[in-house]
Structure formats: structure tokens, C-alpha cells
Amino acid sequence: MKSIVIVYYSGSGHTALVADSVAKGARSVPDTQVDLLRISGEQIQQGRWKDDATLAKLASADAIVFGTPTYMGGASAQFKAFADATGETWYKRGWSGKLAAGFTSSGSPSGDKLSTLLYLNVFANQHGMLWIPQPNINSAAVGRTDGVNRLGSHTGVMAQNTGAPGTPPVLDSGDATTAELLGRQVATIAKRL
Amino acid sequence: MKSIVIVYYSGSGHTALVADSVAKGARSVPDTQVDLLRISGEQIQQGRWKDDATLAKLASADAIVFGTPTYMGGASAQFKAFADATGETWYKRGWSGKLAAGFTSSGSPSGDKLSTLLYLNVFANQHGMLWIPQPNINSAAVGRTDGVNRLGSHTGVMAQNTGAPGTPPVLDSGDATTAELLGRQVATIAKRL
């Protein structure tokens, strides 16, 4: 049994929808345990995040998938507070050799989401983790209309909230499929390692 | 009279259309001289670019706008060969204090174009130039349908080739307007400095 943990922050709820899709894809692989851990503002005191239960869960994971909205051109402060709190784990090389992947959301097609994904990749590199990219090319380039990787991102999954401002978030069906496929890819590679 | 030089590489011709739009915007500002310099493969021998006339033109510019397609997640090799050939100018701080801006093209909405724009920004930083970003937010966010910054990019202009594979490149009208507005912004700031 391999353990995949998806740790993410979501403000409006859109990134949570992406996280659910990643989980669905990972669960489609037999013998895979999938946990969703949502970072909350309550875990942050004076800009510092603390939640020992989350860190314990991550310590025993085979793969960690990181998710955050893109706010002002980067990972949300809430996600970053979580990342900053892993300094001791970093020092002890606690996550070294684990698998990593990532996803992010915003309202525009591009919206500087690559800045966030590059940060997640650097963060995983700091921990000595192996980065699993979003593996599919834009399906439109091969004549398909399923919307897989419709935005054209490889470092991780980019999802665009297509809901109107002030209404509940809407996850594009192509973005949902892309997220599922990333979850499946992570779980598949976890079984091989 | 202020001098704006747009130096770019274009393979399929799509980036050249963006360059033309930037030029149109810059020319809309009175007392502005605009030159378009297209990098060609013929200027590159064994991976090294050389064209003294281009470097002389750039030496006297008040602002330089850099443009390149995004190939395999970054600036095209042809553009990079030009960039690498500015090492002596860099050493002599020849472009220090000049204005800079950038644009890039690819086939997907995102398509890792931010990686290219960040590189252009770093390149300008190396030269001590002042970076002028694409100044407009995605117009859809304020209820407009003109397509200005429809892809959501601030570091520079992202343009998507919406033509079918194997047919002439097509510049989206919103992307064209975004490029014009960047050209106008650069020329406007050049007059103030």
C-alpha cells in the first residue's frame, strides 16, 4: 500500500476542487491510500504555521502533492507559512527521496501560475524530493477536444476558475481531467519506487 | 525624439506580428522613432550570433523591447544567441539605465511563456535596465470584452498563435491590442525619462 498525501490551501474553494480531482485520480490506482490535508488560517499564528498532525502524516507519505491558489503572482501566504514550517524537516532531510507534484489555480488562463508552480518545484527540490510533472501535452495539439492540459502547463496542473466573480467556484472539465491524470501518474510512479 | 528599438526573433512569423503591434503602439506617441530589428539564423555561426549594425542601433536606443517565441519552455536559441553576444556590452554597462520590456508567443494559453518572460526580465536586469511590465489587468476582470491581457500576464505580453497547425499564424485581436498598449507604455515612459 502506497501513501499519497495532498496538502493544499484553498481560499474560495476552487483549489479544493482541483485537490479532489487529484485525489480521485490517485485513488483509481489499486493499493493506494490517499489523504487530503487542507491548510487553514487557524493553524497560523503571527504568520507561523503549526500543525504536528499534518507533519506526522507527511512524514510517512510516499508522495506529497502540493496545491495552492496563485495570489499576487505566487503561492498563497497560507501555503507559504506551511512551507516555512518545514525547515526542521528540511534540515533533517526528512522528505528526501519522496515523490512530489503540484497544482495551482487562478482566474486567468495564465495568470502567473507558472511562478507558483516553479516555487512548488523549488520547494520540493530543497527537500530532495523527486518532482513528477504534469505528463500530458495540450490535447488540442493532437486533435482531441477533452481539454486535457488545455492551458499548456508541464510543471504541474494549472486550473482556471471559470465561475463569475462572487459566485461559487467552477472547475473546468478539462482542468479536472488534467488533475485526475496527475493524481494517477503520481500513484503509478509511487508503486514503481 | 526618443528611440525605441524592438529586437526579436520569429520562426513561424507569429512573433513578428506581435512585434508589429508593439511598434504600432509606440509610434502612436509623438516624437518617437521606432525601429524593428529581426534576428535571423544567418547571423548565427556555430551557435554564436554576430551583427554589429544591430548592436550599434541598440547602443543608441532609449528603450529596447525584446521578443521571442517560447520554444521548449524558454526563449528561442536564436534569441539566446543574440543575448549571449551582448556580454561585452554587459561588461561595459552599455545598456545601463535604458528602458526594457518584452513579449513572447506560443500555441497554448499559458505554454510556459512566463518562463520566457522571466528570462527576458533577468536578461534586462543583468544589463541594469529598467523593466516596464505589461501594465493592464485582464480586462474581463473589469467586465470588458476587448481581450486586453486576456491570458493574464504582467511581466510582458503573452500572445497565443490561434492559427491551425500548418497554416499562417493568426494574432488574436486582444493580444494585438495588449501588444499595442505595451508599445505605447514604453514610448510614454521614454519621454518622461
Added chain:
Amino acid sequence: MKSIVIVYYSGSGHTALVADSVAKGARSVPDTQVDLLRISGEQIQQGRWKDDATLAKLASADAIVFGTPTYMGGASAQFKAFADATGETWYKRGWSGKLAAGFTSSGSPSGDKLSTLLYLNVFANQHGMLWIPQPNINSAAVGRTDGVNRLGSHTGVMAQNTGAPGTPPVLDSGDATTAELLGRQVATIAKRL
């Protein structure tokens, strides 16, 4: 009189030393008002930063210099909480056309500090600000021993805390001079615009 505001977060106190050097350089330019605003954990509730006085001060600045330590490969969560709180200013284009620059600190020579500086640059781009890079090449390359830009960074100032772990932070003299020169550069350009 031009107004330069340096807004920064500092944990150990090292980034605060860099901020002081930037301020010293800016103050060396006549008719320049320099303010240092330090972000504190107390301004952050559940991961969200709020301080109306700071935002009011920034609204009237001609130039804003951003500073943060590099934690886990990026800007500190506390700085990012500040950045995330500027969304309304971003929407209203409140900082558009202002000048921007940046600096960061960590314990290693490189230490992924460029990741942080690139973020600060993207953040300024989102706001439509003009980015002023650190203008000097590594002085060792031209045979000088003053340590100016000794680490080799152009996007902003990189400073390395050379103090031993568990002791008060130490700012390298070359890094201090580099920071002063950036402050002077920002104030000089502010007078021209």
C-alpha cells in the same frame, strides 16, 4: 522631495541590516525622504496581513523597495501575507508607474535567493511598477576588492548572513555596500521621473 519607502520583513534581524543599508544609500541623495516599514507577525491574523497605515504610506511613495529573507526557497510567509493584502491596490492599479526594487538574505552564497528576487520582480510587475535592478557587476570581475555584488546578482541585492548559527546576524561589508548602492540608484532614478 521624492519619497522612497522600504517595506520588509526580518526574522533574525539580518534582513533589517540590509534594509538599513538601502536606506542609507537612498538618504545620500538630496531631497529624498526615506521611510523604513517593518512587517511584523502581529499584523497577520490567520495568515492575512492588515495594516492600513502601511498601505497609506505606500500609496504616496514614489518608489517602494521590497525586502524579505529567503525561507525554504522563496519570500517569507510574512512578506507574502503583506503581498497578498495588496490585491485591492492591484485591482485599482494604485501602484502603477511607481518604481520598485528588492533585496533578500539567507545563510548560503546562493541559497535559492534568486527565486525570492524573481518573485519580488513578478510582484512589482503585477502592480505595473518599473523594476530597478541592482546595477553593478561583481567588482572582482573588474579587479576591485570592495565586495560590491560579490555574490553575482542583478535582479536585486543578495546578502549572506555570515554570522555563526545562534549568534547575532552579521552583514558582510561588500553586501552592505551593494545595498547602499541600490538605495542610491533608486533615489537617483526617482528624481529623474
Added chain:
Amino acid sequence: MKSIVIVYYSGSGHTALVADSVAKGARSVPDTQVDLLRISGEQIQQGRWKDDATLAKLASADAIVFGTPTYMGGASAQFKAFADATGETWYKRGWSGKLAAGFTSSGSPSGDKLSTLLYLNVFANQHGMLWIPQPNINSAAVGRTDGVNRLGSHTGVMAQNTGAPGTPPVLDSGDATTAELLGRQVATIAKRL
């Protein structure tokens, strides 16, 4: 028997020394075949790289380690010409699932080398490869004096040419060890997959 291919460009010869160290480390792992492929200017015509033998070798590799000097804030144009020539491989997902890692060189401690390593990481992500980071923290942080990761880089190996200008390149002993350890890490993970 696992196959590790190191494909790199070197101008002055410094990056070639790093490549040799990576190869030495990979060869220390039993049952590992290591090949060094050096990109040359002769393989580039009008900015386009072509060498079918190199592409054939890479097609059968289990892991590919990419290396290039950092020129003007990014991968050298010669390396980028090689990268651009992998577009058909990308389209066919020919390298999907292979392992990847990277290294770069320049004359300063930081020298914007992270920009280059991030590009190599994005390039590998485009190909669907798994990225193996440089796994060690700066050894000085744990009281060692062996110079392992002395510059503080996780995404890949940063090496600084410590030779005087105009003299043969010199590879720092700590940087050499760091490169060896990356080569060993890549070969070790290749055996597990």
C-alpha cells in the same frame, strides 16, 4: 545495466569538468553505463542544432543529466539549440518517465545560475521526466568543511569557476564533490526504477 547520459555544452571547459565529476559519481554505482555527450557549435546551423546520433543515444537512456554554462542569465544558446531540437521527441513523449537532473557553471557564487537550473527543470518537465534535485544541504550548516553544496543550491549543481580570467578553468573541490554526489544519486535512483 542502467544507462545514464550526460549531455552538456562547455565553452571555456569549466562545465566539462563538472560533467566529468557527475560521470565519476554515476560510475561509482555498479551496473551503470555512463556516456558523456558534448554539444558542439559545429552541430548548429543557423541557430538550429542537429545530431541524430546524440538523439538516438538519449532515446535509450534511463536518465539524462543536462549541463550548460550560465551565459547572460540563462542556459547557453548552444545548449538551448539542442533543447529546441527535441520538439519532435517532446510531441511523441519520447522521454516521458525518464529521470533528469542538471548542473551549471559561472564565475560568481550566485551569478543567476538558478535561472539556468530552473530552465533545465522546466525543460525536463516539458518532457514528462522525473527531476532529481541535488540532494545535500550546504555542509557548512552541519559543521562540515568538505564544501559539499557550499553555494547553497538544491535544484541542481552550481559550480563556480575559480580560475583567474584568461587562465584554464578551475573546479572548486567542494563543487566537484557535489557534482559527484549528484551523479551517484541519479545512478542510485535509476537502479530503483
